[in-house]
Amino acid sequence: MTWVTKTLNSTLGRKLIMALTGLFLILFLTGHVSGNLLLFKGDGGQAFNMYAKFMTTNPAVKLLSYLTYISVIGHIIYSISLSLYNKSARPVAYSTSKGSTNSAWSSRNMGVLGTIILIFLVVHLQGFWAKMHWGEMPTVTYDGEVYKDLFLIVNEAFKQGWLVALYVLSMIFLGFHLSHGFASAFQTLGINHKKYSPAIKAIGTAYSILVPASFASMPLYIHFSSY
């Protein structure tokens, strides 16, 4: 083993990969939520559809999207590897354990939360992302240029109450995942300092509420404004 693989295979190295991929996914979520706010513009979806085309064709965005795929896959693989490793570190379980008295629920259940988010991700990608890339899409023309009408697909999809409920519920789980993940990633990177940590924790809490709430507001808004 070289020093690089030795480092990345150590517990600290694997944690580092979890932290870096997690932070990149936080950046991705920030971009994703800001762009999607165009759904609220009330222009019949023109800005949103133009944005969707830009996001699927721009070469710089392409590069970022590959980094996102790698981060998602890396985050999943390393979380499985670490979870199995951590499970094996305690072969005999305690008969009684009061974890709730010393740590937050979300911090102890990141794997469960992550799995739920993964299931949501599959439904979400299959409904919009896969359709946009390879599916049959209705089109719309603005100023003589043809655009795929993702806005219409989104509006049709969120007429289904069960899908809206799934999205809102998933965002609550995402919020809990982020409420631990955000500050935890900085701790793993070694950033724990009395000057910065209070700010990191506060931003993490605000982020884990605001971003999932903004995401959840989209299907809710579309569903209830379609009546």
Place this chain on the structure above:
Amino acid sequence: MKLTLKIWRQKNTADKGGFVTYVADHVSKDMSFLEMLDVLNDQLTEKGEDPVHFDHDCREGICGMCSLYINGKPHGPLQTTTCQLHMRSFSDGETITIEPWRAKAFPVVKDLVVNRSAFDRIIQAGGYVSVNTGGVPDANEIPIPKIVADLAMDAAQCIGCGACVAACKNASAMLFTSAKVSQLALLPQGQVERKTRAEKMVAQMDSEGFGACTNTGACEAECPKGISITNIARMNREYFSAVVSSDNM
């Protein structure tokens, strides 16, 4: 006080073990937890039974020898060592469950006694400093800022009891290892082995089979000496800066 004790009994490392229930009657509120067990053991010995084995030494909260996972928490309901826990923390008629520390790296020797020599091997891997032999150096010969000395002393308070490992859902030893890395990395005397120390102690910690940290903070909340997880962040910094800059391949 009358108590029901559910105590883990295990003949040796290979034995499967299981809980045995005992009734402790006439327990005084002013007894320490270990004195309560002493009385139980006296009764067991009188009856010709094998007493419950548990670790203890100073009974002053400074040696790190006592352990016990009491009612779902290491060292019981208070943030202290088991020897400093008194029966007034429990109520009459209560059932108390007593288990050994649970970790692959801490195999049960007998009953509630676990083998914590994995910690010793982590220390041997790098928890030391090189000094010149010869005359006794003058006090305060090396200037150290008060704030740095305090941080090093905070980390050095770790008594190596293993409550952090016991509390962690991953049986991770990162609070212990990071306290030992920190107390030496912070001081001028610890600079000679600084990089090698971080690399070797982390490698030893991993090879002992302790889990990885998931930053739940349970260790810090349960540590009888109040060791902070800022030490874990420092160990991460020490380790990553060491691996990218040291001459060790």
